[in-house]
Amino acid sequence: xxxxxxxxxxxxxxxxxxxxxxxVRETLAAxxxxxxxxxxxxxxxxxxxxxxxxxxxSFETGVGVARxxxxxxxxxxxxxxxxxxxxxxSYMWK
Numbered sequence: 001x002x003x004x005x006x007x008x009x010x011x012x013x014x015x016x017x018x019x020x021x022x023x024v025r026e027t028l029a030a031x032x033x034x035x036x037x038x039x040x041x042x043x044x045x046x047x048x049x050x051x052x053x054x055x056x057x058s059f060e061t062g063v064g065v066a067r068x069x070x071x072x073x074x075x076x077x078x079x080x081x082x083x084x085x086x087x088x089x090s091y092m093w094k
Contacts, residue, residue, distance in 0.1 A: 006033065006037050009081075010027050023087075047074070048086060048088070049089045066086050067086050
């Protein structure tokens with residue numbers, strides 16, 4: 001399994017959505033992540049949380065902009081990983 005696949009799978013694993021603030025912390029704690037994978041998780045998380053995506057006229061627009069940016073910049077991310085990233089980031093911007 002390559003590094004991108006490991007990162008995508010780590011981003012998919014979170015299921016404690018009653019505590020969305022724990023998303024990135026739990027993802028970074030995933031077993032088997034290398035230092036490079038951890039750095040990539042942090043990079044993708046920063047992109048998901050970029051203010052350029054979330055400072056929009058409506059919250060729904062922010063979700064769409066963040067999702068599109070992640071799909072473009074990190075085309076290797078799975079849909080589940082992107083959904084989780086956007087979900088976690090949207091909590092941060094509420």
